[in-house]
Amino acid sequence: MSIRSGLLAFLCLLLFAGCTPQEEADLKAAAEQARQTAVARGKEYLATEAPRVKETALAEGKKAVGTAVPQIKGTAAAAVGTAAARARNSLRKVVLDPGHGWQGESGASYFDLKEKDVNLKIALLTQQILERDGYRVALTRTADDPDHDLAYAAQFANAQKPDIVISIHANAADASASGTEACHTVGKRTDEQSKRLAKLLTGSIAARLGLQEIGIFPENSPGKCARTASTGWAKLYIHDMDAPTALIETAFLSNRGDAKLLTDRPGDFAQAIAEAIERYFESPGK
Ligand SMILES: [Zn+2]
Incomplete structure (x- = not known):
């Protein structure tokens, strides 16, 4: 749809002055095309971006767990070690x-x-x-x-x-x-x-x-x-x-x-x- 006919369709809709059947048809066609384009882009995005986002999130998650678990283990072990040393030294x-x-x-x-x-x-x-x-x-x-x-x-x-x-x-x-x-x-x-x-x-x-x-x-x-x-x-x-x-x-x-x-x-x-x-x-x- 050209810019001009699009503008016409928009105006006929806006002013409620009635549209010619052709304008109405153009308007519907334009709306349908826009919907299809949006759906196609959405699908394309999901197909290309979503797996990448998922992979990145997984990798980040794994990395965070990989770093945090030894840290937590280390801290816990140190706390247990300190408590044990204090108990031993109290004698x-x-x-x-x-x-x-x-x-x-x-x-x-x-x-x-x-x-x-x-x-x-x-x-x-x-x-x-x-x-x-x-x-x-x-x-x-x-x-x-x-x-x-x-x-x-x-x-x-x-x-x-x-x-x-x-x-x-x-x-x-x-x-x-x-x-x-x-x-x-x-x-x-x-x-x-x-x-x-x-x-x-x-x-x-x-x-x-x-x-x-x-x-x-x-x-x-x-x-x-x-x-x-x-x-x-x-x-x-x-x-x-x-x-x-x-x-x-x-x-x-x-x-x-x-x-x-x-x-x-x-x-x-x-x-x-x-x-x-x-x-x-x-x-x-x-
Ligand atoms: Zn002395």
């Missing part, structure tokens, strides 16, 4: 012993840092991590303790009946000395566990803080753990603790670089200690 008791701070005694002091404060900060942060992971934790002191002397640390620790004790200290020597080292007990039935704990602590701190792992030493080694050993047998106060105990000298307060690590990254020292504790319990006797 484990750890005593942390922040060195010094008894009756006004501060330990070493360099660069405006007092050892008692550095030790306490790391101990408190370690406690946070361990308790988050479900461990039972007790500290021999949670602030300066003017009322007790050093002997109280072992009395307190033993009363807790812990699985292990970790005494947290910072080292001091000449300014060039740097690194991490630990002391373990000698002459006790718990010596092997004490040694293993000491080794895990130095390894973990050295790795996380990038410090030299100097080594582990018996509590009576002169110039290391036992500073008065020249007078004969000099046990460390950790000797009086019943549970396997290690004394970690985190880093040298007397070294500028080490002191900066102790000041800036106490949380990393705490994390390293917590990880050493986890490994201690997870690999018994190894």
Whole structure:
């Protein structure tokens, strides 16, 4: 139908002025043609587009399921794993012993840092991590303790009946000395566990803080753990603790670089200690 006759048909319809039979026939024919065209296009669309849409939807759906299911499984497994770890850790008791701070005694002091404060900060942060992971934790002191002397640390620790004790200290020597080292007990039935704990602590701190792992030493080694050993047998106060105990000298307060690590990254020292504790319990006797 031409534009002109179409327009005529439209006008005759619009104005109700009547149409010639020819116009009426043209109008019907045009309407029928339009309907057929629409139906044909619809069919064509369905034939070509619908399968593609279906395929795309299926592929997208499969992809979404493929991504989501492992994620959901992973999240569920992690949640179960965390709950199981917390339950397991709730059976484990750890005593942390922040060195010094008894009756006004501060330990070493360099660069405006007092050892008692550095030790306490790391101990408190370690406690946070361990308790988050479900461990039972007790500290021999949670602030300066003017009322007790050093002997109280072992009395307190033993009363807790812990699985292990970790005494947290910072080292001091000449300014060039740097690194991490630990002391373990000698002459006790718990010596092997004490040694293993000491080794895990130095390894973990050295790795996380990038410090030299100097080594582990018996509590009576002169110039290391036992500073008065020249007078004969000099046990460390950790000797009086019943549970396997290690004394970690985190880093040298007397070294500028080490002191900066102790000041800036106490949380990393705490994390390293917590990880050493986890490994201690997870690999018994190894
Ligand atoms: Zn100390």
